[in-house]
Amino acid sequence: MSLETQILNVLKTLVDPLSQKDIVSSGVLQGLNVTPEGKVSFTLEINMEHMNEGIKVKEKAESLLQNIPGVTNVQIALTAQRKAKANNPSKAGIPSVKHILAVASGKGGVGKSTTAVNLACALQTMDLRVGILDGDVYGPSLPRLLGVNQKPTSDDGKIMNPIEVHGLKCMSMGFMMDEKVPAIWRGPMVQSAFQQMLRQVKWGELDVLVIDLPPGTGDVQLTLAQTVLLSGAIIVSTPQDLALIDARKGLEMFLKVNVPVLGFVENMSYFICPHCEERSDIFEHGGVHEEARTLGIPLLAEIPLHMLIRETSEKGTPIVLAYPKSSEAQAYLSLAEKVIKLIFHK
Numbered sequence: 424m425s426l427e428t429q430i431l432n433v434l435k436t437l438v439d440p441l442s443q444k445d446i447v448s449s450g451v452l453q454g455l456n457v458t459p460e461g462k463v464s465f466t467l468e469i470n471m472e473h474m475n476e477g478i479k480v481k482e483k484a485e486s487l488l489q490n491i492p493g494v495t496n497v498q499i500a501l502t503a504q505r506k507a508k509a510n511n512p513s514k515a516g517i518p519s520v521k522h523i524l525a526v527a528s529g530k531g532g533v534g535k536s537t538t539a540v541n542l543a544c545a546l547q548t549m550d551l552r553v554g555i556l557d558g559d560v561y562g563p564s565l566p567r568l569l570g571v572n573q574k575p576t577s578d579d580g581k582i583m584n585p586i587e588v589h590g591l592k593c594m595s596m597g598f599m600m601d602e603k604v605p606a607i608w609r610g611p612m613v614q615s616a617f618q619q620m621l622r623q624v625k626w627g628e629l630d631v632l633v634i635d636l637p638p639g640t641g642d643v644q645l646t647l648a649q650t651v652l653l654s655g656a657i658i659v660s661t662p663q664d665l666a667l668i669d670a671r672k673g674l675e676m677f678l679k680v681n682v683p684v685l686g687f688v689e690n691m692s693y694f695i696c697p698h699c700e701e702r703s704d705i706f707e708h709g710g711v712h713e714e715a716r717t718l719g720i721p722l723l724a725e726i727p728l729h730m731l732i733r734e735t736s737e738k739g740t741p742i743v744l745a746y747p748k749s750s751e752a753q754a755y756l757s758l759a760e761k762v763i764k765l766i767f768h769k
Contacts, residue, residue: 426493427457433487440469440476446484461495463488469501469719475675477501478717501719514652517622520554520629522654522766525647525682529669531638534690535659536564537736538726538755539635542657544743545752545759547590551630554585554592556620558647559637560613563597570739574598575624583624589744592627594620617643621651631766644673648680654766655685657723662689662710671714685765686721687711688758691728724758727751 431447439449446452446467455465467484469477481501488497516523526539536559543555557565566572569591575583575598585592596616626632636644647653656677660670670687677684689711694703705728715722726732729751735742743752 426461426491427455429491430455430457430463430488430494433491434484436487437480437484440473440480446480451480461493462498463494463496464498464500466500477719501717514650516652517626517632520626520632522631523634523651524631524685524762524766525634525636525653525656525677526659527636527644527656527673527677528638528659529671529673531562533638533659533661534726535638536568536635537732537741538657538659538688538690539633540565540568540736541741541743541752541755542759542762543591543631543633544589544741545755546631546633546762548743548747548756549759549763551763552628553590554594554626554629554632556624556632556634557593557595557597558617558620558634558643560596560616560643561637563595563600565593565595565635566597567739568736568741569593571595571598578625581623583620585624585626589741592629594624596620614642614646617646621647639669639673644676645680648677648682653682655683655762657685657688657762659688659690660711660714661691662706667710667714670711671718674718674720684720685762686723687715688724688726689722690726692725694728697730721761723761724754726754726758 434452435445435447437446438444439446439451442449451468453466453468457463467477467481469480478501481499484499485497488494526535526542528535536557540555543553547553555565557563569588571586571588571593573586575586575594577583583594585594586598587593634647636647658670658673660667674684691706694705695701696703712722712725727750731746731749732742732751735745742749743755746752747756
């Protein structure tokens, strides 16, 4: 019996979590290659909604194949394939808004809001009509990041007019509250406030509405994912293991409610010294890249840790607008280009 036949026989004992057939007959196994030296390589195409089970299948395959005499090396790539599903009738979009994009993170302090704002600005510079909603009721950051200090108006006392700044249509609870006063609200109040900012705002004709979600996987995130027809979600994380654990929880939440995850953004990916421009990997650069590769989900951008990003954010003029030719701004612009291709299929 040839080595390849032995390998196939072993792989036929593993089950595809979606079809419940073996991974060979179901077509999950792709591109099997066995060299004369005993090096084995192939790809497992796993449905995104069963990614956790897919990782277990990959690990089991590696373990089993390494025990076959003659196998010297095993390389398995895991790619995610999302099966097309009919739209959930319980999910609704927003009239005149073509695409709704969620920017999320598993935990706070990873630069999600800065990423969301710069992404929105980058999309706007590409001749798209863009809005941004700050979904964090407890810690809204949009007013400071965009340099806005005014309350929204209403023509009829029911529907609010968004604040317009830097070419963006914006809404945030921070526009209606003193930033020094905490929002001591229970979950239902937070959900109600979020829904009002989402649906009782005169957004007008928009190509993309970017929603900067609060960190974690709480009521607001789950309500949005279950009730709003999202074009996709982007998950922001720093490279450290602790942040990645929480980022993966966010990924799993979106997959369970059938929201396409467009990819990861590794923020604070590396540090650029403002004096000598020397690069340092303070947070172990590449952690998100490895996680994305393992899960078969694209890494959309690696954003550096740089003083210019902080300074422009604090001054209310995002770096994409303040220094559009800088390498940091170019990272956000590149991210925007990838997002456009993913949601508009250009």
